[in-house]
Amino acid sequence: MGNVTDAKICMLEERANVIRQSIVSMLVEAGSGHTAGPLGMTDIFTYLFFFALNHKPEDPTWNGRDRLVLSNGHICPVLYATMAHAGYFPLEELQTLRKFGSRLQGHPHREFLPALETSSGPLGSGLSQALGMVLADRIDNGTRSNKFFYCMLGDGELNEGQNWEAIMLAGKEKPHNLIAIIDRNNIQIDGFTERVMPLNDLRAKFASFNWHVQEIDGHNFEAIDDAVNQAKVVFDMPSVIIAHTIPGKGVDFMERDFRWHGVPPGSGPEDEVKKSEQAAKALEELRTLGGKITCGDK
């Protein structure tokens, strides 16, 4: 069992909700960008930045920090919004997303925002980089290192062959402190993952490469916490958490619709809500919790 208390879960749910509101607002202001993935991964990012990560937002390059590598760079609105809420930079800066001169580039660029661990965008390279970090750390701190290296991946991203090169190498090197988290939301740009390029039995695939595999509900904080804790105690194997998430989570008219993968509110499909009303409707639903997130004693 994990160690997240009910009170903590309540706090995390509230945080996730305001982070989702920030994601919607910043995407509306940017006028372009990805919506479904960031909303779907908000709970996991919130859990990591407000509970699991050993980090110091006021000292982002502190050497003792855990590392979080975002491989599917296009979901950066959730990374930026979570970092801002965690205190890495001012919340107002979120409104500069994708604008000229902004530190918040359309896809993450470490040269602009040094608090990022890597630059990313082209898919399939993050796991290799996270693994490289782990291997470097092992040279310095041995197999007893207490630093953890998280790599966030998309499911569609697993079409890229380089992932499997990294998965194979990790199975060989067996680092105990590499934790890959896959956003299993079943969509990619051209449609459902199993139609574009079937991933089939992901659990069996990873297991056959000598990974420790867990599958969870990526919106259940207790389940997320359990899985991360279990991944941390597994020794002599890298860990993967396949997190089943709902793309567009929290906004009813976006949920499970792959057409919301790469567009911001205001530019999405109009069969349920007119473009001009999408932003306001999404924010209203999040602010009122839309009946989805319930929290006893707010």
Add this chain to the structure above:
Amino acid sequence: MVISNMLSKKQKLNTHVLTDTPDLVPIRNGFGEGLLLAAEANKNIVGLCADLVESTRMEAFAKKFPERFIEIGVAEQNLASVASGMAAMGKIPFISSYAMFSPGRNWEQIRTTICYNDVPVKIAGSHAGVSVGPDGGTHQAIEDIALMRVIPNMVVISPCDAHEARKATLAAAKTKEPTYIRLAREKTPVITTEDSPFTIGKATMLFETKRGAPDVGIIATGALVHTALVAAQQLEQEGISVSVLNMSTIKPLDTSAVFDLAQSAAALVTVEEHQIAGGLGSTIAEVLAEHNPTPISFVGIRDQFGQSGTPAELLTHYGMDVKTIIKAVHKVLSQKNK
């Protein structure tokens, strides 16, 4: 006239360089020696290889420092990005494979995870050029200089012999920039010595005519620097005065050395075992066209793939031998004198 007097004293060159029996050593050997020395001096040096440990000469390092060596397997994309991750943690990774596969196959990983991140990964690309020989065109990287020099932050070095390769490796181990070091498989003449000066970004004048300003300046890189020296010797004998500049760093380009030679000779020939498009010739032409237009003739590969054969057969077939250089000098000289 004693031609050997025209070899630079300052550069402390190998005394056999223009004899019939020059010393022969593969350029890649210099990388192997340099990596071992660099690793002995700095514990942050790590090595990664894609199943070519012996032939890229990473073997001595891997044997001496097994805890700092990672065998990646035949996976060049992973090779580049794992190295990027290690560099992000303070390591100075050297990665090696054949140039055709790294940087050939993993260009985007080099661009995004190494250069865009601006981390000090050092890429050793062995078996560059058609002189790989019998393996054939699939294994002959003749586009690698072009691929690497167009990426911001990347430094591109093309050593002329094993000594320069060793010095380039040692020098690259001390810099913060992503760096590509181009290596060759075959034994080629040793031009320089232990004592010859080497600095990243500095061209060296190896052969200087004693008859005032040269009629033609030759700028060469890699193993073909020796071929250029042999051509220079023959040209001097037939009465054409030439100087030979060794451009061992393609990027950043030693522009002042290029301008000096362009101004004194007023006609240039570039020599490289690479496509003319995007290679040394293009690099020189770009800066001269903008700042100091000068007639140039290019020696290199003209938009073709390689094939199987001996190195000598291939260098002749694709027009990178002594005869072709001499012809190019005559051609540019007639342009100059028009």
